[in-house]
Amino acid sequence: MTAEVRREGVLWIQEHARGVVAIPLTKVGTARGSGTTIAFWPDVDIFGATEFSFDALEERFRELVFLNQGLEISLTDLRRPDESRSVRLRFPGGxxxxxxxxxxxxxxxxxxxxxxxxxxxxxxxxxxxxxxxxxxxxxxxxxxxxxxxxxxxxxxxxxxxxxxxxxxxxxxxxxxxxxxxxxxxxxxxxxxxxxxxxxxxxxxxxxxxxxxxxxxxxxxxxxxxxxxxxxxxxxxxxxxxxxxxxxxxxxxxxxxx
Structure with a gap:
């Protein structure tokens, strides 16, 4: 799992593998804006199954956007380039x-x-x-x-x-x-x-x-x-x-x- 954090003009990175620190929190450069990006590859020994359901994720993310007014979530599936799917979830009325x-x-x-x-x-x-x-x-x-x-x-x-x-x-x-x-x-x-x-x-x-x-x-x-x-x-x-x-x-x- 890799975490990239943009804060106060600085880009930080940290990596873990099965709960063990692979790369400690490290300053790697400058950044614009703020926010955090998490990227991970699912481990079959931890998750049990590594095939994610787009429909199940969309349903759960939709609930989260409804329940947290102002939140916006974009979900994109790039596993099959010829059948890519994408949805943007935003509900101002909560x-x-x-x-x-x-x-x-x-x-x-x-x-x-x-x-x-x-x-x-x-x-x-x-x-x-x-x-x-x-x-x-x-x-x-x-x-x-x-x-x-x-x-x-x-x-x-x-x-x-x-x-x-x-x-x-x-x-x-x-x-x-x-x-x-x-x-x-x-x-x-x-x-x-x-x-x-x-x-x-x-x-x-x-x-x-x-x-x-x-x-x-x-x-x-x-x-x-x-x-x-x-x-x-x-x-x-x-x-x-x-x-x-x-x-x-x-x-x-x-x-x-």
Whole structure:
């Protein structure tokens, strides 16, 4: 592995082979701009397989660009000169664009625009990015991430669903769309037709399970839940026409059940 670092007008280089320094950090000349270039040849004894999938790399890099607003990644495959492939990934809208990507062709039938926000919360020593919208398609599509790492669930996802249920139920009761005898909407009912991205970045993430795919930080649930409740509750009051369409979709679904 070779690392080239351009910093303060100087080009530095360092090389490793199987964890052993082959060339120590050495000043090799002048440089313009700043940045780091990493080049490596995969070792079959370390990686197990040395054939990389362009599609898998593109999918993962796309996630990273969506989740880190302002990041841009270019991926080029030169292994077969007669079949070279290249893609440039840049999404200025961040998680808002991610939701649109996940919805694909269903966007035209969405009763709401994408609702998105980001904020920091010192109680969880981190920040959150949340984006979501309802469409006419059945099912719930929630993608969750912790420190840009995909998760299958955890306290950030639970907090998101908690906040959604509280905000929608409170608005429906305030507008008289639920009678005193009607039960609160649960998260499963509200999630019908919902596409969402929930991303948290934490100073001290805690994961559960052998695959470390479940976020366990208990304080994250309350923080994300409260933020979602506040932002969705505000949106429902500020856009009553679209709020009515969302509530109607949920109510009709409850009646069908």
């Amino acid at each position: 998680t808002r664009d991610f939701v649109g990507f996940l919805d694909g062709h269903t966007a035209a039938s969405a009763p709401t625009d994408t609702i998105a926000f980001e904020c920091e919360d010192p109680r969880m020593a981190g920040a959150m990015q949340v984006a979501f919208r309802w469409c006419s398609c059945p099912g719930e599509r929630i993608r969750s991430f912790a420190n840009s790492r995909p998760t299958i669930g955890g306290t950030h996802k639970m907090g998101f669903r908690d906040g959604m249920a509280v905000a929608v139920t409170a608005y429906a009761r305030e507008q008289g769309l639920l009678t005193p005898m009607d039960p609160d909407f649960d998260a499963d009912r509200i999630g019908a037709g919902l596409t969402a991205v929930v991303s948290v970045k934490l100073d001290r993430p805690e994961f559960e399970g052998a695959t470390r795919g479940v976020l366990g930080n208990s304080e994250v649930r309350d923080c994300v839940g409260q933020a979602v409740q506040d932002h969705l509750g505000r949106w429902l009051k500020e856009d009553p026409e679209r709020a009515a369409a969302v509530i109607d979709q949920i109510v009709q679904g409850a009646h069908r059940d």
